[in-house]
Amino acid sequence: MTGSSPTDGSPTPLKRERADAARNRRAILRATEELLAVHRPEQISMEQVAAAAGVGKGTVFHRFGNRMGLMIALMQERAADLGEQVLDGPPPLGPGAPPRERALAFLDALVDVVARNKSLLAALGHAASSTPHPHDEHPRGAHPTYLAWHSHLSTLIGEARPELDGAAVAHVLLAGLNSDPILLLLERGESDRLAGALRELATRLLDG
Numbered sequence: 001m002t003g004s005s006p007t008d009g010s011p012t013p014l015k016r017e018r019a020d021a022a023r024n025r026r027a028i029l030r031a032t033e034e035l036l037a038v039h040r041p042e043q044i045s046m047e048q049v050a051a052a053a054g055v056g057k058g059t060v061f062h063r064f065g066n067r068m069g070l071m072i073a074l075m076q077e078r079a080a081d082l083g084e085q086v087l088d089g090p091p092p093l094g095p096g097a098p099p100r101e102r103a104l105a106f107l108d109a110l111v112d113v114v115a116r117n118k119s120l121l122a123a124l125g126h127a128a129s130s131t132p133h134p135h136d137e138h139p140r141g142a143h144p145t146y147l148a149w150h151s152h153l154s155t156l157i158g159e160a161r162p163e164l165d166g167a168a169v170a171h172v173l174l175a176g177l178n179s180d181p182i183l184l185l186l187e188r189g190e191s192d193r194l195a196g197a198l199r200e201l202a203t204r205l206l207d208g
Contacts, residue, residue: 021063027053028060032074036117041071078113079145085109086152099159100206106153107173107198114177115191150174160206173202 031052035044046067050057064070091097092105150170158166176182176198185194 024053024055024059025063027055028063028070029074029077032070033078033116036074041067046070074117075145078117079148082109082113083148099156103153103156103160103206104199104202106156107202108195110149110174110177111191111195111198115186115194146174157206161208164205169205173198173205176201 028049032044032049035048035052044067046060047057049070050060053060060070064073085093086106088094092101093109097105150167153173154166154170156166157164157169182194185191
């Protein structure tokens with residue numbers, strides 16, 4: 001019968017193709033992240049990514065379209081990983097810890113994501129801001145990753161300090177991860193310094 005599975009237990013061509021595609025995707029995103037550790041997004045070409053991932057250039061273009069599509073996919077992947085930890089991971093990042101501790105752990109995790117993907121937030125923010133959103137209070141209204149991070153952080157701030165404007169404070173804290181001076185710190189390998197400063201600022205806000 002057409003489309004039937006082999007009876008010898010070997011994977012079907014379709015399953016092999018899917019496995020190869022998933023493996024290529026992981027390799028491409030991993031290579032992109034490694035390149036971002038030493039280069040800004042605009043300095044990375046699709047050819048470089050393909051060579052680092054060990055795949056053909058056409059595979060990268062076919063899967064992600066262009067460099068910005070690749071960068072967006074990488075951030076979405078890392079954001080999804082972080083989202084899973086927030087929803088189902090152990091405390092203090094996951095459920096079960098007081099909101100103050102969860103907020104601080106979340107900021108630490110964000111610094112780690114940004115440190116491993118230097119200036120990626122800036123590139124995505126620029127892409128999103130190219131389309132104006134005059135009635136949206138969010139600076140990246142079209143960017144679901146930022147919206148999710150802001151929503152989670154502002155909720156935790158509101159629970160820890162109900163008298164604060166949690167939404168505005170969350171914007172202020174997240175804005176610190178997307179600026180040229182912060183990028184320079186990360187390029188010098190000073191992510192621990194950034195994490196410490198952000199934690200100190202957040203602690204003072206959360207403790208009143």
